[in-house]
Amino acid sequence: MLVHGAVYARGLRRYSTYRAATLAGVLTNSVFGAINAMVLLALFGARPEINGYDATDAVTQVFIGQALIGVTLIISGPSLDLSTRIRTGDVAMDLLRPVPLQSWWLAQDLGRATFAFAWRGLPTFAVGALLFDLAAPDAPLATVVSLLLVAVLGFALRYLYTLSGFWILDVRGLWTLMGFVGPVAAGMMLPLALFPAPVADVLRLLPWASLVQIPAEIYLGKDTLPGGSALGGLALQAGWATVLLGLGAWVTGRATRKVVVQGG
Amino acid sequence: MTTEEHTARAMVEAVGIGRDFTVAEGRFPRRVKRVVPAxxxxxxxxxxxxxxACLGPNGAGKSSTMKMLTGILSPTRGSLRVAGLEPSRRRTTLARRIGVVFGQRTGLWWDLPLRDSLELTRHLYRVPAAEHAHRYAELTELLELGPFLSTPVRQLSLGQRMRGDLTAALLHNPRLLVLDEPTIGLDVVSKATIRSFLARLNREEGTTILLTTHDLGDVERLCERVVVIDRGSVAFDGGLDGLRARDPGSDIETVVAGLYRDGAARP
Known part of the structure; x- marks a missing residue:
């Protein structure tokens, strides 16, 4: 456990060296969020309520989504260095440590996510609050727990995408596909409440929704959550985190037993 | 302490280990799979x-052998024990007992000062704080790391980085050190520093060292025993004297080059 704490601290420190990139991220996410919010405001101008969402709910979710881009890295390209390390064979060095591969990278990525939340997520949300009328959190404590689970889930999904590199070697194609599917299924591009109800109900149960839609509904206090409460939403997120991390551990075992570490 | 007794007998015990790779050749409809024994x-x-020292031409199977010994590649056949463990099944346990440096790769944190990577090894290998501090100070002095401990690893020269990697592999005081081309790309001064350090480590602490190299200087300076691997088999295993005696008239490079050529004819 101590070693994971130390790795977390190094992940945090490592990413804090990328200050200019972080500032650029805040700018991009705020501008995109503002455009997205204005489109939604025009839509809600024509219809004041859609599937239990009003204009404030929708705009709040847009900025929750934008604030979580840096934490989840749901859009950008191969974001764990691990994919490069698998392609070049440097992963050999990771496998030579007396720590399981997944927990090593989880600790490091949580360090990165912490930095991204504090310096990219919160400022983006603050810009949103400055420009628009955003809702206050319905359940602050549940929201914090939910955000922690978002960081774990964001890692678990990317770790699985990345591990496919042990078989397909270059994961950039997969990333391009998931970089499109992920944000839509997460409710990041558009709140899932605006989708036809049967589609939204299915998407809500998939792991991507637990990255934005579920935490947004917990923040907003919606009864569309599983079980109709914040607790149900947290249970769904925790369930997916357990399943995906379990799958990650299993695939890691298969990958390192069967597959070749590249390079001489 | 049965494992300890086993370790005392042999640090590495490989019997008939081999590794095949399946290679797919040709374009899609006529794709043929072929098994290549590396x-x-x-x-x-x-x-x-x-x-x-393990010598051998490029593609002879040296690195694959090192990967099997360290547990990151499982052998297709044969039996293998390193420090009393079966490497591929007990990889993470084995990692606590051995130190590994791959000359062409680094296990250090690229964006952070060298110090961060070295201090992490205390938690990574669960070394008691006092012991770690003592060894850290000792290695820092021997390998002259002082001037660049606060420099981010990406800004280090190759020689500095290699000394950093070597330190990281030794802070938990492993009984076996596996080095894959530790002097690759280094200038004569850096090579000399690393060679004399390794000789001293072996002499004073009794650390077992297994290294692969293309540099016969490493061999002459460090090793009493040489294993030549060619085309996936052992072509020579014996003392440096025995190697010289194979062809007394010529220098060591010529003898080794001769072994590379007729390696396939060996038993």
Whole structure:
């Protein structure tokens, strides 16, 4: 456990060296969020309520989504260095440590996510609050727990995408596909409440929704959550985190037993 | 302490280990799979306190053998024990007992000062704080790391980085050190520093060292025993004197080059 704490601290420190990139991220996410919010405001101008969402709910979710881009890295390209390390064979060095591969990278990525939340997520949300009328959190404590689970889930999904590199070697194609599917299924591009109800109900149960839609509904206090409460939403997120991390551990075992570490 | 007794007998015990790779050839409809043996059959025993050099031409199977010994590649056949463990099944446990440096790769944190990577090893290998601090100070002095401990690893020269990697592999005081081309790309001064450090480590602490190299200087300076691997098999295993005696008239480079050529004819 101590070693994971130390790795977390190094992940945090490592990413804090990328200050200019972080500032650029805040700018991009705020501008995109503002455009997205204005489109939604025009839509809600024509219809004041859609599937239990009003204009404030929708705009709040847009900025929750934008604030979580840096934490989840749901859009950008191969974001764990691990994919490069698998392609070049440097992963050999990771496998030579007396720590399981997944927990090593989880600790490091949580360090990165912490930095991204504090310096990219919160400022983006603050810009949103400055420009628009955003809702206050319905359940602050549940929201914090939910955000922690978002960081774990964001890692678990990317770790699985990345591990496919042990078989397909270059994961950039997969990333391009998931970089499109992920944000839509997460409710990041558009709140899932605006989708036809049967589609939204299915998407809500998939792991991507637990990255934005579920935490947004917990923040907003919606009864569309599983079980109709914040607790149900947290249970769904925790369930997916357990399943995906379990799958990650299993695939890691298969990958390192069967597959070749590249390079001489 | 049965494992300890086993370790005392042999640090590395490989009997007939080999590794096949499946290679797909040709375009899609006519794709044919072919099995390529990267390592055919290797027998190798390394006793505690030895320094053994592994030589061999590119593609001979040296690196694949090192990967099998460290547990990141499982052998297709044969039996293997390193420090009393079966490497591929007990990889993370084995990692606590051995130190590994791959000359062409780094295990250090690229964006952070060297110090961060070295301090992490205390938690990574669960070394008691006082012991770690003592060894850290000692290695820092011996390998002259002082001037660049606060420099981010990406800004280090190759020689500095290699000394950093070597330190990171040794802070938990492993009994076996596996080095894959530790002097690759280094200038004569850096090479000399690393060679004399390794010799001293072996002499004073009895650390067993197994290294691969293309540099015969490493061999002459460090090793009493040489294993030549060619086309996935052991072509020579013996003392440096024995190697010279194969062709007394010529220098060591010519003897080794001769072994590379007729390696396939060996038993």
């Amino acid at each position: 390592v055919r059959s290797i027998d190798l025993t390394v006793r505690p306190g030895e320094i053994v």
